[in-house]
Amino acid sequence: MTAVAALSGPTDGRQTRGLGWWAMGMFVLSEAVLFSLLLVSYFYLWSRQAGRWPPDGISPPDLSWPTLMTGVLVASSIPVHLAVKAEEDGDVARARGMVLTGAALGFVFVGLQASEYVRTAHEFTPRTNPYGSMFFTVTGFHGLHVCIGLALLLWGALRTGRTDRARRLPVLALYWHFVDVVWLAVFTSLYLLVAL
Amino acid sequence: VTATAAEPATAAPTEVAALSEHWAERLDICATLTSVDHKRIGVRYLVTAFVFFLVGGVEALVMRAQLAQPANDVVGPELYNQMFSMHGITMIFLFITPMLSGFGNYLVPLMIGARDMAFPRLNALSYWVYLASGLFMYSSLFVGQSPDAGWFNYSPLTANDYSQGLGIDYYALGLTLLGISTTIGAINFIVTIAKLRAPGMTLARIPLFCWAILSMAVAVVFALPALTLANVLLVLQRSFGFHFFDPASGGDPVLWQHLFWLFGHPDVYIIFLPAVGIVSSVIATSARRPVVGYAWLAGATAVTGFIGFGVWVHHMFSVGLPQVSLGFFAAASTVIAVPSAVQVFAWLATLLTGTPVFRTSLLYVLGFIVLFVIGGVSGVMFAAVPFDQQVTDSYFVVAHFHYVLFGGAVFPIFAGLYHWFPKMSGRLLSERAGRWSFWLMFVGFNATFFPMHLLGLLGMPRRIRTYEGGLGWDSVNLLVTAGSVVLAAGVLVTGVNLLVSLRRGEPAGPDPFGGDTLEWTTPSPPPPWNFDVMPTVDGVSPAWELGPAPSELASPGVLPGGHLTPATSTVTAAPEAVLAMPHASWTPLLTALGLSAAFTGVLLETWWIAISGCLGVIASLAAWHRPGPEGARR
Numbered sequence: 117m118t119a120v121a122a123l124s125g126p127t128d129g130r131q132t133r134g135l136g137w138w139a140m141g142m143f144v145l146s147e148a149v150l151f152s153l154l155l156v157s158y159f160y161l162w163s164r165q166a167g168r169w170p171p172d173g174i175s176p177p178d179l180s181w182p183t184l185m186t187g188v189l190v191a192s193s194i195p196v197h198l199a200v201k202a203e204e205d206g207d208v209a210r211a212r213g214m215v216l217t218g219a220a221l222g223f224v225f226v227g228l229q230a231s232e233y234v235r236t237a238h239e240f241t242p243r244t245n246p247y248g249s250m251f252f253t254v255t256g257f258h259g260l261h262v263c264i265g266l267a268l269l270l271w272g273a274l275r276t277g278r279t280d281r282a283r284r285l286p287v288l289a290l291y292w293h294f295v296d297v298v299w300l301a302v303f304t305s306l307y308l309l310v311a312l
Numbered sequence: 313v314t315a316t317a318a319e320p321a322t323a324a325p326t327e328v329a330a331l332s333e334h335w336a337e338r339l340d341i342c343a344t345l346t347s348v349d350h351k352r353i354g355v356r357y358l359v360t361a362f363v364f365f366l367v368g369g370v371e372a373l374v375m376r377a378q379l380a381q382p383a384n385d386v387v388g389p390e391l392y393n394q395m396f397s398m399h400g401i402t403m404i405f406l407f408i409t410p411m412l413s414g415f416g417n418y419l420v421p422l423m424i425g426a427r428d429m430a431f432p433r434l435n436a437l438s439y440w441v442y443l444a445s446g447l448f449m450y451s452s453l454f455v456g457q458s459p460d461a462g463w464f465n466y467s468p469l470t471a472n473d474y475s476q477g478l479g480i481d482y483y484a485l486g487l488t489l490l491g492i493s494t495t496i497g498a499i500n501f502i503v504t505i506a507k508l509r510a511p512g513m514t515l516a517r518i519p520l521f522c523w524a525i526l527s528m529a530v531a532v533v534f535a536l537p538a539l540t541l542a543n544v545l546l547v548l549q550r551s552f553g554f555h556f557f558d559p560a561s562g563g564d565p566v567l568w569q570h571l572f573w574l575f576g577h578p579d580v581y582i583i584f585l586p587a588v589g590i591v592s593s594v595i596a597t598s599a600r601r602p603v604v605g606y607a608w609l610a611g612a613t614a615v616t617g618f619i620g621f622g623v624w625v626h627h628m629f630s631v632g633l634p635q636v637s638l639g640f641f642a643a644a645s646t647v648i649a650v651p652s653a654v655q656v657f658a659w660l661a662t663l664l665t666g667t668p669v670f671r672t673s674l675l676y677v678l679g680f681i682v683l684f685v686i687g688g689v690s691g692v693m694f695a696a697v698p699f700d701q702q703v704t705d706s707y708f709v710v711a712h713f714h715y716v717l718f719g720g721a722v723f724p725i726f727a728g729l730y731h732w733f734p735k736m737s738g739r740l741l742s743e744r745a746g747r748w749s750f751w752l753m754f755v756g757f758n759a760t761f762f763p764m765h766l767l768g769l770l771g772m773p774r775r776i777r778t779y780e781g782g783l784g785w786d787s788v789n790l791l792v793t794a795g796s797v798v799l800a801a802g803v804l805v806t807g808v809n810l811l812v813s814l815r816r817g818e819p820a821g822p823d824p825f826g827g828d829t830l831e832w833t834t835p836s837p838p839p840p841w842n843f844d845v846m847p848t849v850d851g852v853s854p855a856w857e858l859g860p861a862p863s864e865l866a867s868p869g870v871l872p873g874g875h876l877t878p879a880t881s882t883v884t885a886a887p888e889a890v891l892a893m894p895h896a897s898w899t900p901l902l903t904a905l906g907l908s909a910a911f912t913g914v915l916l917e918t919w920w921i922a923i924s925g926c927l928g929v930i931a932s933l934a935a936w937h938r939p940g941p942e943g944a945r946r
Contacts, residue, residue, distance in 0.1 A: 134879075134889075135431070135507055135879070135891070138430075138506060138507060139430070139431065139499050139500075139503050142498075142499040142502050142503065142533055143495075145533055146495055146499075146533045146536070146537055147537070149537040149538075150540065150541055153537060153574070157541070157545070157571065160567055161562070161563065161564060161567065164562075164564045171562060242548075242552065242553070242554050243552075243554065243555070245561055245562050246555045246561065246562045246563050247562075249548070249549075249554035249556060250556075252554075253545070253548060271937075
């Protein structure tokens with residue numbers, strides 16, 4: 117006889133890996149495929165280019181700002197992870213604070229990317245050539261994901277501590293870590309491999 | 313198979329009344345638009361997809377009328393191009409895949425002993441977005457600018473310079489929208505099968521139909537992003553001036569081909585795998601014994617899904633790729649015949665060692681096996697690169713993929729209709745009409761598509777609107793057109809059979825065919841809560857093994873206290889939790905409307921519509937996640 121049979125009400129909230137976590141896992145998997153193919157397409161167009169990359173006399177990207185962006189985004193994963201731990205320990209205030217810290221770093225990243233765009237747009241735009249198209253598509257697509265992640269984190273911070281339903285923070289954290297990992301691949305493909 | 317005298321547990325009348333109070337839905341229009349019941353959504357999928365099947369069929373008949381004679385002029389070249397493009401798009405994306413999703417939606421929760429899908433509202437959203445994308449793409453017909461570059465929409469024909477109207481935009485945006493629906497649906501299937509199985513339904517006891525749906529869903533998660541990406545890049549190129557596929561500015565049209573077929577070939581298996589699941593179900597029930605080689609079949613399903621990702625280049629053998637890659641993909645394309653052969657032999661062994669009852673559903677399955685073997689053999693022929701290069705873009709290809717898709721998926725779909733219609737409606741279909749329909753379709757199909765092999769070998773290219781007389785194609789084309797009329801008549805007989813039986817069919821009872829899976833232990837049609845007492849499972853054929861559950865497998869019971877269903881662990885199906893399922897809601901429909909507005913805005917390049925649509929989606933999602941009754945999931 118298990119405990120479940122005796123229950124008449126929902127016990128969803130007790131699951132660490134509930135349905136939401138599974139669904140997010142599958143969604144992230146699908147998104148990972150999407151980003152991989154986007155980067156494969158980028159390398160494909162690069163390989164079809166006869167001359168040097170970037171083409172048309174565009175100078176290779178400067179690494180200083182993107183490295184800073186990488187540091188900020190990777191750092192943001194730490195408080196988000198700690199928030200999940202804090203929520204597990206029942207420390208709602210700390211969990212909320214940690215989520216907001218992670219989100220703040222996320223906003224810094226978006227700000228840095230915006231200024232990076234402004235500087236880049238002087239030299240080339242998405243309409244210039246396939247390099248420009250790919251550069252803005254990859255980074256723009258990733259930036260869009262960061263913005264969605266930020267909205268999710270803010271919403272999660274708002275709702276942390278409500279014990280009425282399944283736990284949300286592990287689900288949101290999974291998405292945020294994913295967006296982080298994708299950036300590492302983007303940084304390597306669009307900046308490191310081109311500049312070095 | 314064990315039979316026991318023990319009475320199965322039943323629910324007290326007061327408990328059934330409580331279930332009814334929590335689960336029953338009204339039938340009025342509001343309840344219809346807000347329903348999250350997987351059975352209503354499943355039926356909706358089936359009906360909508362069948363309508364698209366008829367529409368796609370009419371398009372095919374128009375083409376056949378045009379090709380019946382040389383130098384014919386039934387439709388003009390522009391319309392003809394739109395007809396063959398929409399025919400392919402409709403049959404692949406709007407009929408077969410959603411039709412099989414419809415079976416999955418209806419049957420998976422019943423087969424695994426759950427009360428609903430894991431995410432009932434997402435399920436509703438998935439349907440509405442599918443309907444919206446279908447209507448979106450078909451609205452192109454009314455402005456006379458349907459997609460006209462074929463179902464695989466090759467670049468550079470799709471660049472602005474060569475395709476100026478809205479047709480290609482309809483294609484790219486419509487399929488992206490549909491991709492949202494398919495992805496959500498696939499994730500829902502995976503989580504449902506992973507987490508909501510009845511206690512005791514371990515991995516090795518999952519019904520083969522559910523294995524097939526699971527393999528399909530995993531293939532969708534990995535394959536569909538390629539199509540979505542290709543279409544998003546195409547939208548960016550056409551509407552925003554980006555460069556991806558245009559060689560003049562350094563892009564490459566072959567990139568489109570790679571992305572498309574990286575999706576397109578796995579999609580063949582996304583279509584074929586659920587059909588295989590239907591076949592296994594019908595064969596086990598008809599042969600009155602469990603399927604031979606359960607593990608081999610489940611394994612073959614998964615292996616097919618996996619190898620399916622390594623064969624896409626066989627669609628591109630004539631593009632001019634390096635010899636090495638041709639060799640690799642030729643080998644993979646040959647290997648993939650192995651798991652398919654394993655399946656065919658397992659089915660035949662089941663029929664030979666069982667005592668089969670030859671109902672209409674089994675006739676369709678036997679038809680499927682014959683046609684699929686023919687299509688499979690011509691498929692292996694394509695794996696030989698020189699042969700492939702000889703017949704590329706000829707009617708031989710058209711013949712082959714209709715054997716695989718019509719024979720391999722549509723025949724199983726019809727088997728599924730005859731098999732499960734009684735469960736869904738409570739009434740039996742006419743067997744007599746069913747046999748007529750089958751033979752008309754089988755003869756009509758072969759008369760339509762077998763001669764196309766010959767036309768291809770005689771050099772007739774696909775996608776041509778007309779041809780000169782005296783090339784040796786005239787009489788064969790007339791035969792093909794005549795065959796298509798017989799085929800259409802066969803489809804029509806089943807259509808009428810469905811409509812008439814809905815009203816006048818014999819009452820089916822809960823289990824008219826002696827089925828082996830849990831859906832046959834419920835009334836026909838099942839109540840909104842599916843099971844009075846939540847079942848436990850101790851074998852691969854639970855409906856044949858109903859007995860007292862072992863003591864360690866206590867049933868979760870009736871769960872009359874709310875909108876509840878049990879959750880179990882992924883591998884061993886040990887009870888883990890009881891989940892409160894969401895109630896009916898307007899938010900899925902509103903979200904789908906918002907998405908449609910956003911995509912329409914992009915299509916028309918009218919940005920206020922697109923932005924309003926996005927805001928609508930955000931507002932709907934906020935309402936979706938508003939705190940509800942205590943404990944209820946969203």
